[in-house]
Amino acid sequence: MLRVSGLHARVEEQEILRGVNLEVRAGEVHAVMGPNGSGKSTLAQVLAGREDYEVTAGSIELDGEDLQEMAPEERAHAGLFLAFQYPVEIPGVGNSYFLKAAVNATRKARGEQELDAMDFLQLLRQRAKLVDVDEALLRRPVNEGFSGGEKKRNEILQMAVLEPRLAVLDETDSGLDIDALKTVAAGVNALRNGDRAFVVITHYQRLLNYIVPDHVHVLQGGRIVRSGGSELAHELEEKGYAGLNGDSAGA
Amino acid sequence: MATATDTIEALAQRDYEYGFVTDVEQDTAPPGLSEEIIEFISAKKNEPRWLLDWRLDAYRGWLKMVEPDWANVRYEPVDYQSICYYAAPKSDDDRPKSLDEIDPEILATYEKLGIPLKEQEMLAGVAVDAVFDSVSVATTFREKLSELGVIFCSFSEAVQDHPELVRKYLGTVVPRRDNFFAALNSAVFSDGSFVYIPKGVRCPMELSTYFRINAMNTGQFERTLIIADEGSYVSYLEGCTAPMRDENQLHAAVVELVAHEDARIKYSTVQNWYPGDKQGVGGIYNFVTKRGLCEGRRSKISWTQVETGSAVTWKYPSCILKGDDSVGEFYSVAVSNNRQQADTGTKMIHVGKRTSSTIVSKGISAGEGQNTYRGSVRILRSAEDARNFSQCDSMLIGDRCGAHTFPYIDVANPSAQMEHEASTSKIGEDQIFYCNQRGIETEDAVSMIVNGFCKEVFRELPMEFAVEAQKLLEVSLEGSVG
Numbered sequence: 001m002l003r004v005s006g007l008h009a010r011v012e013e014q015e016i017l018r019g020v021n022l023e024v025r026a027g028e029v030h031a032v033m034g035p036n037g038s039g040k041s042t043l044a045q046v047l048a049g050r051e052d053y054e055v056t057a058g059s060i061e062l063d064g065e066d067l068q069e070m071a072p073e074e075r076a077h078a079g080l081f082l083a084f085q086y087p088v089e090i091p092g093v094g095n096s097y098f099l100k101a102a103v104n105a106t107r108k109a110r111g112e113q114e115l116d117a118m119d120f121l122q123l124l125r126q127r128a129k130l131v132d133v134d135e136a137l138l139r140r141p142v143n144e145g146f147s148g149g150e151k152k153r154n155e156i157l158q159m160a161v162l163e164p165r166l167a168v169l170d171e172t173d174s175g176l177d178i179d180a181l182k183t184v185a186a187g188v189n190a191l192r193n194g195d196r197a198f199v200v201i202t203h204y205q206r207l208l209n210y211i212v213p214d215h216v217h218v219l220q221g222g223r224i225v226r227s228g229g230s231e232l233a234h235e236l237e238e239k240g241y242a243g244l245n246g247d248s249a250g251a
Numbered sequence: 252m253a254t255a256t257d258t259i260e261a262l263a264q265r266d267y268e269y270g271f272v273t274d275v276e277q278d279t280a281p282p283g284l285s286e287e288i289i290e291f292i293s294a295k296k297n298e299p300r301w302l303l304d305w306r307l308d309a310y311r312g313w314l315k316m317v318e319p320d321w322a323n324v325r326y327e328p329v330d331y332q333s334i335c336y337y338a339a340p341k342s343d344d345d346r347p348k349s350l351d352e353i354d355p356e357i358l359a360t361y362e363k364l365g366i367p368l369k370e371q372e373m374l375a376g377v378a379v380d381a382v383f384d385s386v387s388v389a390t391t392f393r394e395k396l397s398e399l400g401v402i403f404c405s406f407s408e409a410v411q412d413h414p415e416l417v418r419k420y421l422g423t424v425v426p427r428r429d430n431f432f433a434a435l436n437s438a439v440f441s442d443g444s445f446v447y448i449p450k451g452v453r454c455p456m457e458l459s460t461y462f463r464i465n466a467m468n469t470g471q472f473e474r475t476l477i478i479a480d481e482g483s484y485v486s487y488l489e490g491c492t493a494p495m496r497d498e499n500q501l502h503a504a505v506v507e508l509v510a511h512e513d514a515r516i517k518y519s520t521v522q523n524w525y526p527g528d529k530q531g532v533g534g535i536y537n538f539v540t541k542r543g544l545c546e547g548r549r550s551k552i553s554w555t556q557v558e559t560g561s562a563v564t565w566k567y568p569s570c571i572l573k574g575d576d577s578v579g580e581f582y583s584v585a586v587s588n589n590r591q592q593a594d595t596g597t598k599m600i601h602v603g604k605r606t607s608s609t610i611v612s613k614g615i616s617a618g619e620g621q622n623t624y625r626g627s628v629r630i631l632r633s634a635e636d637a638r639n640f641s642q643c644d645s646m647l648i649g650d651r652c653g654a655h656t657f658p659y660i661d662v663a664n665p666s667a668q669m670e671h672e673a674s675t676s677k678i679g680e681d682q683i684f685y686c687n688q689r690g691i692e693t694e695d696a697v698s699m700i701v702n703g704f705c706k707e708v709f710r711e712l713p714m715e716f717a718v719e720a721q722k723l724l725e726v727s728l729e730g731s732v733g
Contacts, residue, residue, distance in 0.1 A: 048684075048688050049687075050684055051680075051684075052680075071687070072684060072687035072688055073687045073688075073690050073691060073692050073693075075688075076687070076688055076689060076690035077690055081688075082688050084685065084688075087685070088679070088681050088682050088684075088685040089682075090682055090685070090686075090699070090700055090703055091703055091704065092702070092703025092704055092705070092706040092707075093699055093700065093702070093703035098686075098689070098699070099689075101691055101695065101699060102686075102689035102690050102691055103690075105689075105690040105691045105692065105695065106690040109690065141703065158689065162689065162690070
């Protein structure tokens with residue numbers, strides 16, 4: 001479904017990604033781990049099409065389509081979703097209003113009929129229940145005054161409503177206490193299915209106790225230096241990234 | 252004076268000779284301003300002597316005044332001697348014959364705002380039968396209102412039919428020599444609206460200039476007077492969202508509101524005069540004096556404005572809170588895009604005890620627009636336990652525009668409670684990217700973010716007006732990002 005080949009990208013003259021290869025198939029959950037500054041978040045931003053990041057070499061394909069040719073909203077319409085590390089506040093814009101606009105913009109782009117207020121509300125309520133989000137959150141302005149946990153849960157809710165093909169979760173676990181982490185993970189697990197894939201970006205192994213990945217990749221210095229099954233995450237937990245470095249010398 | 256009188260008499264003769272219809276079609280005063288011109292205007296309107304004297308006194312005061320230059324706006328000086336101060340309504344011959352003759356850009360905007368064809372024709376000044384439809388609508392409304400004793404008519408009609416009311420209230424809130432533009436208006440005002448709500452009457456409908464076809468030709472010096480007698484209520488809507496065609500560059504209107512004991516006046520404006528092209532050429536100068544007097548105890552005046560048009564806006568709807576426990580409110584959204592400049596805000600003058608005021612101002616600057624909030628809150632010594640809450644937020648779109656805030660606070664009574672909040676934000680790339688990532692295009696993202704920013708003001712507008720205002724904002728900011 002997602003094929004990243006030889007991806008190089010830079011921000012303000014600084015090369016951050018130096019040849020990333022990644023292949024994700026439908027139904028799979030991939031974890032991308034790595035120390036600070038390894039390029040994890042850059043990878044997420046480049047996938048979503050953030051302007052400040054310049055791709056200098058390589059390719060990204062989603063379902064055989066070249067993502068680099070597409071604007072961020074077109075990538076969203078194609079089924080790419082990014083759960084932000086720092087969800088953005090939009091004062092005065094109601095959460096459910098925002099989501100309705102998002103859903104209908106996507107449906108319109110796909111040539112589907114837009115949902116009316118009643119149908120949308122039904123969908124929203126059902127999804128909120130699925131990922132265990134309180135309805136009160138729906139009536140508040142987008143992320144404004146939300147706690148860290150509420151913001152992350154709101155991202156998961158948006159994902160549940162938008163039903164992406166591929167969801168990229170950028171450090172969704174950062175800043176969450178264990179209860180919030182469990183709720184968020186349960187939300188993600190509820191959305192796992194054979195047609196949908198996840199790329200879970202995280203610094204810590206902790207999240208992966210709750211979202212068990214099929215594949216784990218270690219990103220370091222802008223390259224994936226090791227890949228393996230979920231056991232790799234536990235190895236990292238024990239040895240740390242530095243310990244892994246010794247092991248993977250020459251890999 | 253003899254010559255002036257002769258001229259008027261001669262003109263009056265001629266008018267009579269040709270009869271009323273031809274009179275309307277042919278009369279236009281030559282450019283320039285003088286006592287003769289003012290006498291001519293007054294005579295044309297068949298005004299009583301006291302009103303002519305009132306105009307002349309304003310004019311003599313105006314002659315000694317200097318055009319204010321303290322506002323944070325720049326514009327080409329106005330040549331007051333090149334303006335025609337009296338022009339009769341245009342005859343059908345001078346009007347466009349159909350919408351085909353109207354600037355396609357204006358038509359495109361009508362289209363975007365979803366204005367029905369008939370109304371488009373009306374707004375564009377096309378000579379069509381649609382006019383008669385709206386006249387009859389207006390007449391129906393007026394009959395219903397008159398059953399309740401509500402007077403809603405043009406200012407000129409009020410001078411003829413209700414001279415005692417006009418004389419009693421005119422200039423009591425905005426004195427005829429109040430300021431340069433108000434004095435000019437007082438000397439030469441063309442027409443406008445007059446509203447009187449009798450004691451205890453709650454006006455059953457929103458009063459709107461939109462439905463009054465004669466308001467389409469009130470000209471550049473509009474004069475409005477609204478009186479709410481004890482315990483009454485009225486909601487008045489001014490302007491409309493569609494851009495109105497107008498050849499006069501200078502607009503200097505005066506609005507006076509009087510609220511007696513327990514009366515409430517809600518005054519909502521949507522101003523969308525031509526802002527000029529992208530270089531700022533040809534736009535309207537909008538220099539307005541609006542003031543309300545909360546005369547009686549527990550009276551309330553609420554101003555809500557959405558200002559998206561005009562090249563230059565100079566406007567400070569104010570409240571004088573004279574009655575004890577009276578309330579003043581000001582809710583404003585002002586947009587300046589391209590080369591537009593807006594210097595707008597309010598004055599809240601607390602005189603009575605326990606008076607309270609609320610100010611919520613949202614300024615939006617895009618392109619090379621400059622937006623200034625200028626507000627003054629004065630708590631006089633007599634205003635025991637007065638309260639004010641002010642919130643002034645500015646939003647910048649792009650990096651070539653400007654936002655400025657000048658709050659003046661003057662407190663002479665130590666029991667006053669004042670709160671002032673201000674913020675400036677920039678529509679962030681990350682806000683737009685966030686919306687994009689959720690599938691929302693940049694242009695829709697901007698209008699969504701801006702509408703969210705203005706929400707506190709929009710919810711003060713009457714329902715249909717609020718919907719129109721949102722759409723208008725979208726259209727006004729089109730192309731301002733990316």
